[in-house]
Amino acid sequence: xxxxxxxxxxxxxxxPRAVAPGAGARTPGPxxxxxxxxxxxxxxxMRSTMAYRTSFVMTALGNFxxxxxxxxxxxxxxxxxxxxxxxTLPEVAFLYGTASTSFGLADLLMxxxxxxGRRVRDGTFDTLLLRPxxxxxxxxADRFALRRLGRILQGGMxxxxxxxxxxxxxxxxxxxxxxxxxxxxxxxxxxVFVAGAAFQFWAGDAAEVQSSVTYGGNTMLQYPPGLFxxxxxxxxxxxxxxxxxxxxxxxxxxxxxxPLGLPGWVxxxxxxxxxxxxxxxxxxxxxxxxSYRSTGS
Amino acid sequence: xxxxxxxxxxxxxRRYATYRVATAAGVFTNTVFGLIISYSYIALWNQRPHLGxxxxxxxxxxxxxxxxxxxxxxxxxxxxxxxxxxxxRSGDIAVDLYRPADLQGWWLAADLGRAGFHLLGRGxxxxxxxxxxxxxxxxxxxxxxxxxxxxxxxxxVVSFAVRFLVAxxxxxxxxxxxxxQAAWITGLFFSGMTLPLNVFPxxxxxxxxxxxxxxxxxxxxxxLLGQHRGTGALLALAFQAGWAAALLAAGRLLQAVxxxxxxxxxx
Numbered sequence: 001x002x003x004x005x006x007x008x009x010x011x012x013x014x015x016p017r018a019v020a021p022g023a024g025a026r027t028p029g030p031x032x033x034x035x036x037x038x039x040x041x042x043x044x045x046m047r048s049t050m051a052y053r054t055s056f057v058m059t060a061l062g063n064f065x066x067x068x069x070x071x072x073x074x075x076x077x078x079x080x081x082x083x084x085x086x087x088t089l090p091e092v093a094f095l096y097g098t099a100s101t102s103f104g105l106a107d108l109l110m111x112x113x114x115x116x117g118r119r120v121r122d123g124t125f126d127t128l129l130l131r132p133x134x135x136x137x138x139x140x141a142d143r144f145a146l147r148r149l150g151r152i153l154q155g156g157m158x159x160x161x162x163x164x165x166x167x168x169x170x171x172x173x174x175x176x177x178x179x180x181x182x183x184x185x186x187x188x189x190x191x192v193f194v195a196g197a198a199f200q201f202w203a204g205d206a207a208e209v210q211s212s213v214t215y216g217g218n219t220m221l222q223y224p225p226g227l228f229x230x231x232x233x234x235x236x237x238x239x240x241x242x243x244x245x246x247x248x249x250x251x252x253x254x255x256x257x258x259p260l261g262l263p264g265w266v267x268x269x270x271x272x273x274x275x276x277x278x279x280x281x282x283x284x285x286x287x288x289x290x291s292y293r294s295t296g297s
Numbered sequence: 298x299x300x301x302x303x304x305x306x307x308x309x310x311r312r313y314a315t316y317r318v319a320t321a322a323g324v325f326t327n328t329v330f331g332l333i334i335s336y337s338y339i340a341l342w343n344q345r346p347h348l349g350x351x352x353x354x355x356x357x358x359x360x361x362x363x364x365x366x367x368x369x370x371x372x373x374x375x376x377x378x379x380x381x382x383x384x385x386r387s388g389d390i391a392v393d394l395y396r397p398a399d400l401q402g403w404w405l406a407a408d409l410g411r412a413g414f415h416l417l418g419r420g421x422x423x424x425x426x427x428x429x430x431x432x433x434x435x436x437x438x439x440x441x442x443x444x445x446x447x448x449x450x451x452x453x454v455v456s457f458a459v460r461f462l463v464a465x466x467x468x469x470x471x472x473x474x475x476x477x478q479a480a481w482i483t484g485l486f487f488s489g490m491t492l493p494l495n496v497f498p499x500x501x502x503x504x505x506x507x508x509x510x511x512x513x514x515x516x517x518x519x520x521l522l523g524q525h526r527g528t529g530a531l532l533a534l535a536f537q538a539g540w541a542a543a544l545l546a547a548g549r550l551l552q553a554v555x556x557x558x559x560x561x562x563x564x
Contacts, residue, residue: 066482072486073491207319212326212329219330219333227339227340
């Protein structure tokens with residue numbers, strides 16, 4: 001086993017573009033193998049998307065506009081008020097920008113995971129199991145939608161505007177915290193996508209429950225935490241740790257106290273929470289695959 | 298003939314009723330979104346009581362009516378239009394045109410069945426959940442509820458008529474995905490789903506309230522909230538009926554033009 005592992009790794013380094021023969025889900029070096037397989041499938045879908053360029057441009061613009069409407073709604077709210085939950089428009093825009101950018105990244109990378117339920121139902125999931133490529137990589141890259149760049153662009157623009165308008169007291173630590181937050185936030189959302197997909201092995205038709213955590217979580221994190229009831233804030237801090245996507249680090253950057261009164265170092269925990277979430281999601285995914293019974297259709 | 302279309306309505310209802318787990322999951326999602334939007338509205342109405350002519354309880358009721366009508370009105374797409382566009386693209390539409398049923402009538406009946414199921418399946422429970430968490434301004438008058446039911450029905454017809462026009466674009470574009478997406482984004486915003494239209498500032502509000510999409514959510518919600526009373530309520534229903542008639546007629550005209558374009562590819 002150890003020998004095979006070394007061999008597979010050597011091969012991965014020597015010829016990164018080749019798909020190793022018999023590289024199934026149990027093949028050693030699974031992470032490198034998965035990333036490579038993911039890249040191959042994504043490249044294929046991108047070529048197919050680019051075959052219809054007009055359609056791609058239209059849907060990407062649509063994606064941009066659809067997500068932009070959330071922000072237009074917030075701006076319309078601010079035509080009647082000066083502060084929402086004690087936050088000014090640029091501060092809310094900062095929350096909006098960080099949440100949307102992280103969610104956009106996760107949606108681009110893993111957003112296809114919610115198709116799993118359909119694949120289980122119509123039996124095409126079995127085909128993925130038969131291929132000598134890690135299953136998670138195949139599901140994640142399935143129908144990779146490049147148009148989702150629209151959401152990242154829109155979130156990034158709102159974040160950029162917020163940073164220009166806010167007069168923040170930057171320290172080197174805070175400067176580092178911002179990109180770390182965006183990446184850790186994306187990783188937490190990715191973990192939710194994977195865990196949600198694993199849940200679909202049992203629940204079948206329940207893709208919308210996943211949406212309530214992903215899309216719903218994204219919407220919630222666009223608003224100041226002080227708006228929500230304490231139980232809800234506790235839930236998204238300790239149960240599904242969405243508060244680490246942007247709330248806690250953003251409050252530190254904005255210089256605001258957090259409503260739960262947690263110790264200050266918690267604001268820097270996002271990367272660690274992201275790693276933990278990904279590990280747990282990985283375990284859930286394995287358990288899901290093991291429990292999978294084909295519908296036989 | 299009425300019996301025939303009635304049967305199509307029933308089949309449309311039953312078709313969606315088979316997805317029970319998906320419906321339960323959808324109720325859960327609507328409830329989560331209802332909670333999130335409710336809290337943001339509470340913050341808004343705390344600072345501006347009576348914003349848009351609503352009390353806080355009315356604003357919160359508006360949120361839960363919105364969640365209840367979101368899928369009923371197909372505000373985020375997902376109705377019959379994808380299927381019709383696919384039939385136009387693949388050429389199966391030629392078979393449909395030979396059938397002894399009217400194209401528009403058939404799809405309207407099927408969509409009424411779908412909307413009916415979603416109103417019961419995904420409309421009632423989120424409203425109940427909302428009422429358990431917040432103080433809602435739900436009317437007790439049976440007449441108001443009856444007017445609301447008529448208003449929802451008219452709203453569904455307007456929603457159908459818009460989506461029928463969108464689907465027919467596939468005769469010219471082949472891939473109607475972009476148009477369908479543009480249509481539901483516009484509809485989502487101008488129906489009042491993201492924010493009540495009477496909170497929209499100035500001229501934007503006036504224009505938004507005159508557009509057909511206000512018939513999908515703003516008008517039914519205002520009828521239930523008692524914003525339109527007496528003749529006002531009848532005028533509101535007439536507004537919806539007017540748009541329904543105009544858009545259905547436009548769809549009929551476009552259908553006549555489009556079907557003359559049908560070329561059945563050989564093989």
